[in-house]
Amino acid sequence: MNLLINPFKRIAGWKALIIGIFCLSLTALIGKINHLFFSGIFNVSPFPHTFYEAFYAQGINWVVITLVMWIAGKIFSKSKIRIIDVAGTMALSRAPLLLLVLAGFLPFFPGDLSDYYKLLIFNLICILLFIWMVALMYKAYSVSCNMKGTRGVLSFVGGLIIAQAISLIIFSTSILTPFASDDHRGNDIETVIPEGQTINQTADIVIEAFKKSEIKTVRAYFDETMKNELPEMKLRLTWMQLSLQLGKLKDANTNVNSQQRDNYSIITIPCTFERGKLNLQLVFNHKGKISGMFFR
Numbered sequence: 001m002n003l004l005i006n007p008f009k010r011i012a013g014w015k016a017l018i019i020g021i022f023c024l025s026l027t028a029l030i031g032k033i034n035h036l037f038f039s040g041i042f043n044v045s046p047f048p049h050t051f052y053e054a055f056y057a058q059g060i061n062w063v064v065i066t067l068v069m070w071i072a073g074k075i076f077s078k079s080k081i082r083i084i085d086v087a088g089t090m091a092l093s094r095a096p097l098l099l100l101v102l103a104g105f106l107p108f109f110p111g112d113l114s115d116y117y118k119l120l121i122f123n124l125i126c127i128l129l130f131i132w133m134v135a136l137m138y139k140a141y142s143v144s145c146n147m148k149g150t151r152g153v154l155s156f157v158g159g160l161i162i163a164q165a166i167s168l169i170i171f172s173t174s175i176l177t178p179f180a181s182d183d184h185r186g187n188d189i190e191t192v193i194p195e196g197q198t199i200n201q202t203a204d205i206v207i208e209a210f211k212k213s214e215i216k217t218v219r220a221y222f223d224e225t226m227k228n229e230l231p232e233m234k235l236r237l238t239w240m241q242l243s244l245q246l247g248k249l250k251d252a253n254t255n256v257n258s259q260q261r262d263n264y265s266i267i268t269i270p271c272t273f274e275r276g277k278l279n280l281q282l283v284f285n286h287k288g289k290i291s292g293m294f295f296r
Contacts, residue, residue, distance in 0.1 A: 005139070006139045006143075008139055008140055009143065012088060012089060012144070013082075013085055014088065016088030016089050016091065016092045017087055017092075019091075020062075020088055020090070020095070021091055023095040023098050025058075026098055027098045027101055028054040028055045029051070030098070030101040030102060031101040031104075032050070032051050032054040033104075034101055034104030036104055037049045037054065038058060038097065039057065039168075039237060040061070040164060040171055041061050041064065041164045043167075044097075044100065044126060045236075045240055046240075057171070060171075061167055062087075062090065062094065064166050064170070065137070068159045068162050068166070069090060069145070072141075072145070072159040073141070073145030073155075075155070076147060076152075076155040077145045078146075079146035081144065081145050082144075086140075086141075086145065089140030089141075090137065090140055090144075092136070092140070093136035093139070093140040094136075094137075095133075096133040096136070100126060134160070137156075138153075141159070142156075171233065171237070172234055172237065191221055193287065193288040193289065199265055199284045199288060200254050200255060200256070200267065202221055202290075203269060203282055204254050205221070206221060206290070207249070207252045207271075210249055211248075213239065215235050216232065219232060219235065221289060221290050225291065226289075226290055226292065242273075242278070242295060245276075246273035246275050247274025247276075250272050251271070251272045253269060254267075254269050256268060256270075263285065263286050264284060264285060264286075265283070265284045266282070266284075266292075267281070267282055267284075268281045269281070269282065279295070280293070280294075280296075281293070281296060
């Protein structure tokens with residue numbers, strides 16, 4: 001039982017680092033198979049990704065939490081702190097995530113974002129495992145940085161908040177995220193707008209792509225500026241958050257009139273989801289490519 005609550009009295013340093021990296025690698029591998037992506041210290045998202053993205057995400061989250069806690073320890077602790085101890089214990093403290101991805105093999109794992117009841121059960125499991133992970137992180141911080149009491153708790157909580165904020169910034173932008181856009185891999189889909197295709201017809205294609213969560217197809221109609229400003233990862237996360245909040249996209253009326261503003265055409269598409277309604281506003285340039293996209 002003590003190993004489940006505080007394994008760091010027996011496992012620390014290089015031993016903790018090796019075991020921790022092994023658990024992180026398994027988490028990345030199984031998470032890729034089960035389509036569970038860790039887009040932050042405390043964020044897990046159900047959508048497909050590559051093996052490279054899976055390992056990269058685990059590495060980023062581990063490095064961020066390690067550096068933040070090491071810096072917090074250097075500032076607030078009076079003891080000598082070794083970064084290897086912080087890195088090892090923080091890696092091992094994320095071991096509960098391995099159980100989380102293994103849960104993807106169980107019958108209650110939601111196969112679709114619209115599977116509300118299975119999603120609810122899975123979210124409850126996520127909460128419990130994240131609570132366990134935080135408890136292990138605190139023990140790791142307490143042992144590796146020799147921090148206890150009020151100072152230890154407050155500096156740890158502050159470190160968690162900062163680490164989560166940094167990880168969200170990394171995964172929501174292209175900063176330090178080479179896989180955030182297909183532009184970085186050189187295989188971005190490029191679609192030539194056929195002569196005579198109206199912006200309403202393009203909007204139809206975009207809506208159908210959103211229904212199937214085919215984000216690459218949506219981005220294929222972006223102009224170059226839009227591709228750079230809205231990377232694939234950021235658009236995936238945005239669409240996933242909308243799906244979790246409103247459910248599956250059921251219907252959308254693309255037969256709407258456009259508004260002209262300078263050299264751009266703007267259409268506002270009423271969208272009906274399972275649990276609400278939302279407007280999708282698309283801005284088209286003179287070539288029929290999407291130069292702006294807003295959910296209102």
